[in-house]
Amino acid sequence: MxxxxxxxxxxxxxxxxxxxxxxxxxxxxxxxxxxxxxxxxxxxxxxxxxxxxxxxxxxxxxxxxxxxxxxxxxxxxxxxxxxxxxxxxxxxxxPADPAPTHRVAALRTFVYPAPDLKRPHLAHLSLGAAFAAEAREGEYWRLAGGGYVFAGHAVPLDAREPDFAGTAERLVGTPYLWGGRTSLGLDCSGLVQLCLETAGLACPRDADQQERGLGEALPGLDGLRRGDLVFWKGHVGLMLDAERLIHANGYHMAVAVEPLSQAVERIAAKSYGAVTSTRRLTLKA
Structure with a gap:
């Protein structure tokens, strides 16, 4: 069965x-x-x-x-x-309703009890978190269910940031957290998923799922460009250009940028072995 x-x-x-x-x-x-x-x-x-x-x-x-x-x-x-x-x-x-209308575009923002930055905050929301906005009050959105978020830190739910590599660069220094996918802590595939979602791309959660389901396969490590994905068995990173890789990793215990050649050598020797594939994503117009 x-x-x-x-x-x-x-x-x-x-x-x-x-x-x-x-x-x-x-x-x-x-x-x-x-x-x-x-x-x-x-x-x-x-x-x-x-x-x-x-x-x-x-x-x-x-x-x-x-x-x-x-x-x-x-x-x-x-x-x-x-x-x-x-x-x-x-x-x-x-409750499932009301559905979100906006998402957080800043790395993180605060929820206040009133539209006043001097009031003690109630909570923080990370990049990608979403909320239902009931009304605009000055520089703040009033949230369904209570609280206020600075409007300049949010965008409509369907807004897109096509340079997902640029989103990853904003997250440099974020601590490594196994299973993490917020701006307070990220793992390798969490970083990729979060950045692709800001670009409007659906993305699986784990590196093996991403390797099977994202983009088109490339012939190897030559000719890589910004936004290409590099996979190992159990790890993934994102290219910033032909030579630099950004990835959340346990070696730096953070989101870090380093030469791809350096990462390939270290990872082959100490952790995940050889690169298993490289893939290229295409954003729809």
Whole structure:
């Protein structure tokens, strides 16, 4: 009955599965799932419903999710953006409506209790987080559900930043965080996903998924240009030009820029081995 599916993207456990998978995967029962939305500034998606469980990725405010179960303070969900399945804190979720109208374009911004920069802030939102704006009050957006965000730090939800390599450059120095995908901490594929999404490109979450699903294959390391992706088994970086690579990595423990040749030599010797592929993305007009 069951077929091989990527467990990261399959809302199925032996005891519970998405009703759309009935007849495809075996489970004790099937549920349709309920729509919800992340309302916390960010939320860790873990591989098990325990605070000490490994961090697979992060959801941010505005992310749509499908909730299949809530138990013991955790919600078992699938993130709409990239299909990732795991456990979010129940307290991070709210109603699915209203849908976001704007997203944060600054590296991060604050949520205030009033349209006044002198008031103590309530929270911060990272690059890419989204919110529903109810009205403009002076220089601030009033958010559905309460709070205010400086309007100059946000853009309409459908705004695009085509130079995704430039977005990556803005994130230089961001600490490395396994599973991270906010401007407070990033891993290699989280950096790529975040930057491509600001350009309006859908992007899988993990490096192996990105290597299989993004762009067109290139013949090798010659002739690379800005925006090309370089993959290793378990790692990915983004070219700034023909010679420089930007990547979130555990060697620097940060988003860093270095000569590609230097990275290739070090990674081959100490971690992920040889480059497995290079790929080129094309933005649609």
């Amino acid at each position: 069951s077929e091989t599916r990527d467990p990261r993207l399959t809302p199925a456990r032996p005891d519970l599965a998405d009703s759309r998978l009935a007849g495809v995967v075996a489970a004790e029962r099937y549920v349709a799932g309920e729509p919800a939305r992340v309302m916390a500034p960010s939320a860790p998606l873990r591989r098990a419903p325990r605070p000490e469980a490994g961090l697979d990725t992060e959801a941010v405010r505005g992310d749509a999710v499908t909730v299949y179960e809530i138990r013991d303070g955790f919600a078992w969900v699938q993130i709409g953006r990239d299909g990732y399945v795991g456990y979010l804190p129940e307290t991070a979720l709210g």
